[in-house]
Amino acid sequence: MREQIKILVVEDEDLTRNGVVKALLNYFGSEIIVDTAENGIEALDKFEEKEINLLITDIKMPEMDGISLLEILNQSNKECMTIVLTGHAEFEYAQKSIAYGVFDYILKPVNPKVLYESVQKAITKFSELKKMKTNLKLVEQHAGTLHPIHTSKNRIIQYITEYVMENLDKQLTLKEISELVHMNPNYLSGLFKAETGELFSEFILKIRLYKAKELLAQTDMKIYEVAEAVGYQTSRYFNRIFQEHEQKTPNEFRKLFRNN
Known part of the structure; x- marks a missing residue:
């Protein structure tokens, strides 16, 4: 069962607030949980009490208006999609909320069909962002929290690192790289170890696996295609190393990502 989307409707006019809630429940039913507030101060209390995924707020309200509400939420890093309700006369003022990442605007009086379409798009976007964040956490967990690219100030090491990243589909031997930078292989091996703290072969392996995990997580490439893209001639050998x-x-x- 898909997780319910938690919506907060902030509107000081009873008729509009109740109408929005009724329309949402008619369209989305048990897919959503709807709460309400009459002004920005009440809305902030709701945010402290519970998780809110989608905020639907009026602009002009007593005690605290919608712009002030969005400003405070932005400063406190509250993450939710936002739809602003606004009248024709206040639309220019409402556009100030663009700075706070508003997803959409709906003119009052609220048309139920327009409301449904806007909320449906916001829910879809929210789900996509949530999925993306989950995947990023999994990449950090399973691909390592440190990116394998070294930030050495040595220009030779920087050049080698960039070359490796751009040519992962090649064999990339120490001998080949040594010839590329006109150095003795033994000297280059020692320099790489001193600058990065690891052997050249260890670095190549780490970066191949990191790139492979990125491709597995973010593309639909076949396993043999991933293997070739990161420099393994056979998928069998790639599978064993991985x-x-x-x-x-x-x-x-890959299934770990698909299931999450």
């Missing part, structure tokens, strides 16, 4: 270091096969890693 499982050896990640304790799961590439397919298992």
Whole structure:
């Protein structure tokens, strides 16, 4: 069962507030949970009490207006989609809310069909953002929290790192890289170790696996295509290396993202 979307309707006019709530429940039913507030101060209390996924707020209200409400929510890093209700006369003023990431505007009197379409789009966008954040957390958890690209100030190491990132589909041996920068392989190996704290071969392996996990998580490429893209000539060898270091096969890693 899909998680219910929690909506807060902030409107000082009883008729408009009740009409919006009724329209939402008629269209979305049990897919949503709707709460209400009559002004910005009451709305802030609601945000402290519970999680809000979608805020639908009027602009002109007593005690605290919609712009002030959005400003405070923005400063406190409250994450939710926002739809603003506004009249023709106050639309120019309402546009100030653009700075606070408002998703959409609905002119009053509220047309139920327009409300439904706007809320449906906001819910879809919210779900996409939530999915994206979940995937990013999984990437950090399963691909490592530190990006494998080194930030050495040594220009040779910087050049090698950039070259490796752009040529992961190649073999990338120490001998080849040494010839590229006109250095003795043994000297370059020592320099790389001193600058990065790891062997060149360890760096290549780490960056291949990191890129592979990105492709598995973010694309629908076949396993053999991912293997080739990160420099493995056979998917069988790629599978073995991946499982050896990640304790799961590439397919298992991908399913972890699909299931979340």
